[in-house]
Amino acid sequence: MRTEIISIGSELLLGQIANTDARYLSQELAKIGIDVFYHTVIGDNRVRFLEALQIASKRSDMVITTGGLGPTMDDITKDVIAEFLKLEMVLHEESLDKIQKYFNSMNRTMDDINIKQAIFPKGATILPNEKGTAPGAIVSKDNITYLILPGPPHELIHMFENYALDYLKEYSNEVIHSRVIKIYGMGESTVESNIRDILLTQNNPTIAPLATGGEMSLRITAKTDKNSDPIELIAPVEKEILNRLGDVVYGYDDDTLEGVLMSELIKLDKTISIAESCTGGLIANLLTNIPGSSRAFKEGLITYSNEAKVKYLNVSQDTLRQWGAVSRQTAHEMIDGLLKATGTDMGIAVTGIAGPDGGTLEKPVGLVYIAVGLGSNVQVNEFHFTGDRLKIKQATSKAALNMARRMLASFY
Amino acid sequence: MRTEIISIGSELLLGQIANTDARYLSQELAKIGIDVFYHTVIGDNRVRFLEALQIASKRSDMVITTGGLGPTMDDITKDVIAEFLKLEMVLHEESLDKIQKYFNSMNRTMDDINIKQAIFPKGATILPNEKGTAPGAIVSKDNITYLILPGPPHELIHMFENYALDYLKEYSNEVIHSRVIKIYGMGESTVESNIRDILLTQNNPTIAPLATGGEMSLRITAKTDKNSDPIELIAPVEKEILNRLGDVVYGYDDDTLEGVLMSELIKLDKTISIAESCTGGLIANLLTNIPGSSRAFKEGLITYSNEAKVKYLNVSQDTLRQWGAVSRQTAHEMIDGLLKATGTDMGIAVTGIAGPDGGTLEKPVGLVYIAVGLGSNVQVNEFHFTGDRLKIKQATSKAALNMARRMLASFY
Numbered sequence: 001m002r003t004e005i006i007s008i009g010s011e012l013l014l015g016q017i018a019n020t021d022a023r024y025l026s027q028e029l030a031k032i033g034i035d036v037f038y039h040t041v042i043g044d045n046r047v048r049f050l051e052a053l054q055i056a057s058k059r060s061d062m063v064i065t066t067g068g069l070g071p072t073m074d075d076i077t078k079d080v081i082a083e084f085l086k087l088e089m090v091l092h093e094e095s096l097d098k099i100q101k102y103f104n105s106m107n108r109t110m111d112d113i114n115i116k117q118a119i120f121p122k123g124a125t126i127l128p129n130e131k132g133t134a135p136g137a138i139v140s141k142d143n144i145t146y147l148i149l150p151g152p153p154h155e156l157i158h159m160f161e162n163y164a165l166d167y168l169k170e171y172s173n174e175v176i177h178s179r180v181i182k183i184y185g186m187g188e189s190t191v192e193s194n195i196r197d198i199l200l201t202q203n204n205p206t207i208a209p210l211a212t213g214g215e216m217s218l219r220i221t222a223k224t225d226k227n228s229d230p231i232e233l234i235a236p237v238e239k240e241i242l243n244r245l246g247d248v249v250y251g252y253d254d255d256t257l258e259g260v261l262m263s264e265l266i267k268l269d270k271t272i273s274i275a276e277s278c279t280g281g282l283i284a285n286l287l288t289n290i291p292g293s294s295r296a297f298k299e300g301l302i303t304y305s306n307e308a309k310v311k312y313l314n315v316s317q318d319t320l321r322q323w324g325a326v327s328r329q330t331a332h333e334m335i336d337g338l339l340k341a342t343g344t345d346m347g348i349a350v351t352g353i354a355g356p357d358g359g360t361l362e363k364p365v366g367l368v369y370i371a372v373g374l375g376s377n378v379q380v381n382e383f384h385f386t387g388d389r390l391k392i393k394q395a396t397s398k399a400a401l402n403m404a405r406r407m408l409a410s411f412y
Numbered sequence: 413m414r415t416e417i418i419s420i421g422s423e424l425l426l427g428q429i430a431n432t433d434a435r436y437l438s439q440e441l442a443k444i445g446i447d448v449f450y451h452t453v454i455g456d457n458r459v460r461f462l463e464a465l466q467i468a469s470k471r472s473d474m475v476i477t478t479g480g481l482g483p484t485m486d487d488i489t490k491d492v493i494a495e496f497l498k499l500e501m502v503l504h505e506e507s508l509d510k511i512q513k514y515f516n517s518m519n520r521t522m523d524d525i526n527i528k529q530a531i532f533p534k535g536a537t538i539l540p541n542e543k544g545t546a547p548g549a550i551v552s553k554d555n556i557t558y559l560i561l562p563g564p565p566h567e568l569i570h571m572f573e574n575y576a577l578d579y580l581k582e583y584s585n586e587v588i589h590s591r592v593i594k595i596y597g598m599g600e601s602t603v604e605s606n607i608r609d610i611l612l613t614q615n616n617p618t619i620a621p622l623a624t625g626g627e628m629s630l631r632i633t634a635k636t637d638k639n640s641d642p643i644e645l646i647a648p649v650e651k652e653i654l655n656r657l658g659d660v661v662y663g664y665d666d667d668t669l670e671g672v673l674m675s676e677l678i679k680l681d682k683t684i685s686i687a688e689s690c691t692g693g694l695i696a697n698l699l700t701n702i703p704g705s706s707r708a709f710k711e712g713l714i715t716y717s718n719e720a721k722v723k724y725l726n727v728s729q730d731t732l733r734q735w736g737a738v739s740r741q742t743a744h745e746m747i748d749g750l751l752k753a754t755g756t757d758m759g760i761a762v763t764g765i766a767g768p769d770g771g772t773l774e775k776p777v778g779l780v781y782i783a784v785g786l787g788s789n790v791q792v793n794e795f796h797f798t799g800d801r802l803k804i805k806q807a808t809s810k811a812a813l814n815m816a817r818r819m820l821a822s823f824y
Contacts, residue, residue: 011622013448014590015439016631018430022453027427036425037460039453041434048449055467071601072621073611106798111601131799152624154803208428219428274693274714280700281686281693284714288692291768291801299720302686302696302712312711312724356703389703 033174067151
């Protein structure tokens, strides 16, 4: 099954957004053994879209379009596909009804232009959009399947998972399964030299290393026919990699450092509080992104100013004067004060210089102290991060979450 | 000048990475008036790449390739372009020398396979790669220019800025300028009905609406020849749109709600503190992403638990008992307590139900109260947001930042 993804939108050709829809679909289609051979991006232009459909219909068995389903004049996807396939456009009453209800639920009035979103090429199977007003559709003609999906990623993902996936699985004879090993605290080349022999000899499963955002991952992908289980091919390779890498492996697949820490805290029935200076709320934000986090997360104190460090965390004026706000001593007093003030089992305190201003020769931008406490056990580490303000905030947060994860693991 | 970007790499078709190269190039080419009409992605496959070059050579005047310049067998870009253009491949001694030196500088030995990276189609102009081992190239034949660039984004960006850009500017007789109007608090279809006549009659500048992440933007793009100023075409249209939309317009181009609020606070020499329940630190995190925010941002209190609301914000137990933590009354007491406890000029307090658990019939997931205070002026609004936990946190943060922005604007 040769599949082509055609994304329609001038915003893609102007570089306003990256084509994350094509990436997502490619990833999901790979999992069910459907090969994507082409991505094509064109603007909101009827003639060029018709030409792209002409090309795709000669080289592909399935064409997936993303975007161009909105209510405005620019949104031409369904019209052009109908023109290309010589199909009439007809109103789908049920969709109109749903769009109407969607507007009602948001306490808004439906504009006339939204009626367009309920009109489809005749004979299309409609895919409901539960996250927006643009339903998708499937049309087949001359042995080619056209899957029409909306552009906004959250709408596309929900529709694909809930309405398109089962339909597509029927087209595939293979199963592909991937398992991602998530690694923090070991660089790409070190990971690679540790497992080079495995990387060189494997072809099913394959192993793809990827470094992003200060973390590393290894994607192990196995392919079998529909009657076998690719997980059986993955398991022994995964086990060997874990043996080699040890506890820099913090999780799998969609796991995050904050998610792993939070679920451990909830499992152990422990509470946590955070005192943040340079990260300005990022660590608390990450932890409270996890559903159910209110069971473990109690308080966050963003003590940006020195006064706040004194007032809430009882950091002494002497320490601030003698060692400065960004110092091992201040970090230590912050964690002590935090655990005392909040009474939680665990605490994280950070102080550092995120830049771009505020750095000196002795204390440059990127200098960060992270303190983690669990009961009476306290650990303070010094870090030197590089990059811009956001990079330093992110790197600090990951290092802090990882210190907390490891401390928790070493005691329980 | 019709330009097509062809990105070569199976990792793109497997969805392992998004095509950020095509995005970057599109953005940069738009700035110098070169129109990108197509993005094409294909795998590391000779036949399909030849076919893609065939298609591109019929519809485009310039073809930019990204990727496939590495030393391995998979890297076929230069070979296939030479085959397509019927050009010999020849060694470029100067590049070989540089690759050798690059390896020396990293204290590594050059492998024989890297020699391949110094071989190019005959007649090519070589573009040095100062960030890696794969030089790029420019080849022209039959009135079509082929610009060959490496895949890794930092190599591509450096080469483009330093070696390709000046070359490309000569191809353009036009200048394109874009101005983005950023809008919060008015839906896509309402914005569009307000300016429909402008949208219908304009073709230079063009106006492209885009809705993302609960916000709207209008990109006004004007094109002139090199001797005129496109800004002169944009200004009157921009002015008319501002007149129609009023103060839902919060900024321009890369402006964000948090950036606009923060720079107003700094300009007015006012301080701010935040008390967050359901957003769990996100508002503070956004505000402290802004460089220089420590001048205005003083304290953030993430009062996730009821005890924290009482302890830090002096919310009364009675209020919590009678009205609940998620109520107009609690939000009001939170903002009063926050301003009193922190002594800052301005405050934002939020309480709500981010879900997925914790909702009831009377207080469903997505119910949020936002209180904003400036001196003795306090405003409390009720919101009903939809979506998952992260969406509700984001929507709440944007609404809160916007309320603060508008309150500040109404007093100063």
